[in-house]
Amino acid sequence: MTDAAELRRRTEEFLAAHPPATTDRLDFLRARFDAGLAWVHFPQGLGGLDAPRSLQAVVDAELEAAGAPDNDPRRIGIGLGMAAPTILQYGTEEQKRRFLRPLWTGEEVWCQLFSEPGAGSDLAALGTRAVRESGGDWVVNGQKVWTSSAHLARWAILIARTDPDVPKHRGITYFVCDMTDPGVEVRPLRQITGEAEFNEVFLTDVRIPDTHRLGEVGDGWRVAQTTLNNERVAIGGMRLPREGGMIGPVARTWRDRPELRTHDLHQRLLTLWVEAEVARLTGERLRQQLVAGQPGPEGAGMKLAFARLNQEISGLEVELRGEEGLLYDDWTMRRPELVDFTGRDAGYRYLRSKGNSIEGGTSEVLLNIVAERVLGLPAEPRTDKDVAWKDLAR
Amino acid sequence: MSPTSTQPDLLYSQEEEALRAAVRDLLTDHCDAAGVIARVETDAPHDLALWKMLADGMGLAGLLVPEDRGGQGATHREAAVVLEELGRAVAPVPYLTSAVVATEALLACADAGELVEELASGRGIGVLAVGLHTAPGAAFPAVRLEDGTLHGELTGIADAAVADVLLVPADDGGLYAVEAGAATVVPQTSLDLTRPLARVVLDGAPGRRLGEAGPAVRRALRAGAGLLASEQLGVADWCLTETVRHLKDRKQFNRPVGGFQALKHRLAQLWLEVAGLRAAARAAADALATGVDTDVTVTVAQAHASPVAVRAAEEAVQLHGGIGMTWEHPVHLRLKRAKADSIAHGTAGAHREKLADLVDLRAP
Numbered sequence: 081m082t083d084a085a086e087l088r089r090r091t092e093e094f095l096a097a098h099p100p101a102t103t104d105r106l107d108f109l110r111a112r113f114d115a116g117l118a119w120v121h122f123p124q125g126l127g128g129l130d131a132p133r134s135l136q137a138v139v140d141a142e143l144e145a146a147g148a149p150d151n152d153p154r155r156i157g158i159g160l161g162m163a164a165p166t167i168l169q170y171g172t173e174e175q176k177r178r179f180l181r182p183l184w185t186g187e188e189v190w191c192q193l194f195s196e197p198g199a200g201s202d203l204a205a206l207g208t209r210a211v212r213e214s215g216g217d218w219v220v221n222g223q224k225v226w227t228s229s230a231h232l233a234r235w236a237i238l239i240a241r242t243d244p245d246v247p248k249h250r251g252i253t254y255f256v257c258d259m260t261d262p263g264v265e266v267r268p269l270r271q272i273t274g275e276a277e278f279n280e281v282f283l284t285d286v287r288i289p290d291t292h293r294l295g296e297v298g299d300g301w302r303v304a305q306t307t308l309n310n311e312r313v314a315i316g317g318m319r320l321p322r323e324g325g326m327i328g329p330v331a332r333t334w335r336d337r338p339e340l341r342t343h344d345l346h347q348r349l350l351t352l353w354v355e356a357e358v359a360r361l362t363g364e365r366l367r368q369q370l371v372a373g374q375p376g377p378e379g380a381g382m383k384l385a386f387a388r389l390n391q392e393i394s395g396l397e398v399e400l401r402g403e404e405g406l407l408y409d410d411w412t413m414r415r416p417e418l419v420d421f422t423g424r425d426a427g428y429r430y431l432r433s434k435g436n437s438i439e440g441g442t443s444e445v446l447l448n449i450v451a452e453r454v455l456g457l458p459a460e461p462r463t464d465k466d467v468a469w470k471d472l473a474r
Numbered sequence: 475m476s477p478t479s480t481q482p483d484l485l486y487s488q489e490e491e492a493l494r495a496a497v498r499d500l501l502t503d504h505c506d507a508a509g510v511i512a513r514v515e516t517d518a519p520h521d522l523a524l525w526k527m528l529a530d531g532m533g534l535a536g537l538l539v540p541e542d543r544g545g546q547g548a549t550h551r552e553a554a555v556v557l558e559e560l561g562r563a564v565a566p567v568p569y570l571t572s573a574v575v576a577t578e579a580l581l582a583c584a585d586a587g588e589l590v591e592e593l594a595s596g597r598g599i600g601v602l603a604v605g606l607h608t609a610p611g612a613a614f615p616a617v618r619l620e621d622g623t624l625h626g627e628l629t630g631i632a633d634a635a636v637a638d639v640l641l642v643p644a645d646d647g648g649l650y651a652v653e654a655g656a657a658t659v660v661p662q663t664s665l666d667l668t669r670p671l672a673r674v675v676l677d678g679a680p681g682r683r684l685g686e687a688g689p690a691v692r693r694a695l696r697a698g699a700g701l702l703a704s705e706q707l708g709v710a711d712w713c714l715t716e717t718v719r720h721l722k723d724r725k726q727f728n729r730p731v732g733g734f735q736a737l738k739h740r741l742a743q744l745w746l747e748v749a750g751l752r753a754a755a756r757a758a759a760d761a762l763a764t765g766v767d768t769d770v771t772v773t774v775a776q777a778h779a780s781p782v783a784v785r786a787a788e789e790a791v792q793l794h795g796g797i798g799m800t801w802e803h804p805v806h807l808r809l810k811r812a813k814a815d816s817i818a819h820g821t822a823g824a825h826r827e828k829l830a831d832l833v834d835l836r837a838p
Binding site for chain 1 (some may be wrong): 481482483484485599628721722729732733735737738739741742743746749750751752753754756757772774777778826827829830833834835836837838
């Protein structure tokens, strides 16, 4: 049994053997993985020690105090948050050994090839085809969209249709796709903000060896649930101080710029301030429930709440700025690696937050999920359940 | 594991859940909807037998009072749980008025004496003679003190009809205890049938000076406002739960009505707002108990609670369809309570205005 004291001892030993000040960053990260201190809840030999997930904080605190380099987790969020848990659960021993170490160290960036122009909320209707050749390997053709980091990625997690003759959920298979394959073309997808955080990915006769399949043929929808459940954990889980979210910049502008104030804006600002504070408390309550081991259904609602609040607050902020609200900081097409809500002007926040009610599950779909899974109301009528994918309306 | 010291404890402890279960059991047995509807049309809308069970039997009237003054030595967190359940059942008992508001006023007074224990034990019901609509920190009327007796009229006094003692602010700045028998209490026809108001007329009534009215009323109304959010949570949660239950049962167009997406989305939205209210109400109860960040937390809770509880009740009436408009169905009691609560201890707007000062977001 690995406890906090044992982990602290192992971390200290590791730091003594690999002093951060004199160790090359990549060497340090590789050694940390090999010592089982990367993600302690992973198995031994795969960067972990089979320890409780909560004990990772012990290791991180020790390493941070020693000034150790990290693996820049925001840059490789899709690999860490989505690909890794899926590979761990469904990968072969060979796949786990090949992929997890460079994924964690950041040597290999991952992206996610799930959404398509014709398959957004109805992801299971996806049409990218993977056809098996006589040798057992696969040839993939199709188009994916809203892919962040595709232009930086070495690998992708990919779901594709392998059997169009069965109902949509049953004919999908999950693969690891090599982004350096000559059939992969990545084009930036410019958004309403002017920049391109995301890409379109065109797949033309991309070859995938059968050894890069994750899970059974036709079982890809179930495998993808592991990926998607981890996405929902990642979105909406941050801890905020009062005025820590989008309300912060508006409140500061209000205080600093008395000449912008009107009575109407004042009423709306106070209303939104209260709602932002209540949303923050709701998120805090959710975290306290998780810590106490009583997970509540509030999680499903947090993304809904923050999407609406971000949109309303940023809309108010543009209006508050009056003449300056007519301006925009910069329409230059860029490819940022990270979303930065605070480093840009109100107009950017207003436009970017429009995506908050779409990405990671639209607010309309999430309301259905709350109604059905939390309140137990009847599910939507299904007309596609027993219909072969090839016969669906499109 | 307890949350970090900078964050309020927003959960319910095991003891608080046990308290909730005990109160709910009692209300299930002794406060059924048909009985409440019948009672509120009589001359005695308050249920004093139920009050005796809560106050005397369970000792709940003394939660906020220290043990050495005859109370239970509990905190606002436990009182908030009691109010959630009383709100759910719209129980016509003077808990908020006597066990919270009047008790807090007495605890702030140097010369309250035996009155604290009388209220804590449930032997007596006390009511602060300040209109229910008054926000914490707002001005309130005082009666005249002439030749040692009190003269004047106060309106909108909740639960005054069942009070044994009235706590009356006078124009010398003092708070006076007046025996109910020495005052004329005239019931007012009230929107909220389960928390009726009354006019209090004093015509040379003798009073005993308890202490300074200003700080006592401020403390009493702040606690009342903060814990009212828990009552509003109880009302809203009942409305949501009962509406979901009804819509799973009710069939039209050969389907349960709750399967229509237009209604599912409305209920999911309402659930989200009630989840927010639960966090805000818990924060307010905890802040009153710890004294940390109390003014802002109470004000946020009241600014949020009133519109949510009213919306929950209005949605419940609409989504129950025709049955929701009948006198027989108990949803109207919640609508009336929710609407009255949205004015009680200050409207959401009044609390937002107060917040403007508290968090430095000043008006133009």
